[in-house]
Amino acid sequence: MRSARAPEDGLAPVDPDDTGSRPVPEATVARLAVYLRVLTTLLAEGRGTVSSEELAAAAGVNSAKLRKDLSLIGSSGVRGVGYDVSRLVAEVEATLGLTRPHAVALVGVGNLGHALAGYGGFAQRGFPVAALFDVDPALVGTTIGGVEVEHADTIPWVCAERGVTIGVVATPAPAAQQVCDHLVTAGVRSILNFAPTVLAVPAGVEVRKVDLAVEMQVLSFHVARRHGTVPAAGPTATPRQTPREAVSR
Numbered sequence: 430m431r432s433a434r435a436p437e438d439g440l441a442p443v444d445p446d447d448t449g450s451r452p453v454p455e456a457t458v459a460r461l462a463v464y465l466r467v468l469t470t471l472l473a474e475g476r477g478t479v480s481s482e483e484l485a486a487a488a489g490v491n492s493a494k495l496r497k498d499l500s501l502i503g504s505s506g507v508r509g510v511g512y513d514v515s516r517l518v519a520e521v522e523a524t525l526g527l528t529r530p531h532a533v534a535l536v537g538v539g540n541l542g543h544a545l546a547g548y549g550g551f552a553q554r555g556f557p558v559a560a561l562f563d564v565d566p567a568l569v570g571t572t573i574g575g576v577e578v579e580h581a582d583t584i585p586w587v588c589a590e591r592g593v594t595i596g597v598v599a600t601p602a603p604a605a606q607q608v609c610d611h612l613v614t615a616g617v618r619s620i621l622n623f624a625p626t627v628l629a630v631p632a633g634v635e636v637r638k639v640d641l642a643v644e645m646q647v648l649s650f651h652v653a654r655r656h657g658t659v660p661a662a663g664p665t666a667t668p669r670q671t672p673r674e675a676v677s678r
């Protein structure tokens with residue numbers, strides 16, 4: 430087993446099963462998911478084409494970055510016309526591996542897990558919740574969003590039987606590794622971990638950690654930076670001295 434970590438060069442293969450394909454930077458992958466959300470809305474509204482400027486504005490990026498991201502996946506717009514929305518949706522979906530079905534198993538249906546399990550948006554975007562697990566006898570046998578909560582001991586065969594491809598871990602940290610191991614035994618190769626712990630997984634298994642507190646800390650950093658209360662980052666930055674420090678040195 431090895432510890433989960435991001436690829437050191439920040440690049441992700443276009444298709445995890447196809448190591449020969451051209452790598453796409455992780456940051457681009459994240460933006461592609463945002464472009465897809467906007468494009469899906471445009472498609473539902475019956476739009477045939479979209480300009481790079483409009484798509485970029487709706488996704489919150491600049492249009493040069495958007496054009497570069499899309500050129501990395503081989504998509505190019507027509508000057509004066511823009512991008513064909515349905516073709517671009519298909520190209521982004523293919524890059525994100527969304528052309529094959531994904532079934533999601535969620536483990537730990539407490540406060541967080543219950544909210545996630547009841548959210549219909551995952552199914553709408555191609556990630557139906559196929560299985561729910563917990564160990565609490567008060568929860569096992571109950572139904573959330575039409576899916577019955579089963580005992581976590583059954584993870585290996587239930588997930589294998591339902592073809593689960595993505596596992597979501599929403600248990601307390603001490604239980605997370607064992608839950609992860611059960612998911613891996615069932616053949617799950619993609620794990621989204623909410624528990625505040627680092628999961629060890631074998632090669633070929635991808636773990637993404639979600640930590641809202643980290644996101645808030647990053648926001649806090651940017652706010653502090655805008656207000657000039659933190660020094661500029663970088664090797665040449667010198668810490669600011671308080672008047673007391675300045676005097677005592």
Ligand SMILES: NC(=O)c1ccc[n+]([C@@H]2O[C@H](COP(=O)([O-])OP(=O)(O)OC[C@H]3O[C@@H](n4cnc5c(N)ncnc54)[C@H](O)[C@@H]3O)[C@@H](O)[C@H]2O)c1
Pocket residue numbers: 536537538539540541542562563564565568581599600601602604607608622623624625639640641642
């Ligand atoms: N990443 C984030 O931003 C974020 C935000 C909130 C909570 N969390 C984390 O998510 C996890 C869940 O938080 P919560 O508030 O829902 O906790 P909770 O206590 O309400 O729910 C945890 C659930 O996990 C179940 N559980 C315990 N051991 C289990 C096992 N071995 N197998 C299956 N289920 C098991 C419990 O019975 C309970 O229902 C915690 O680790 C918490 O720290 C992360």
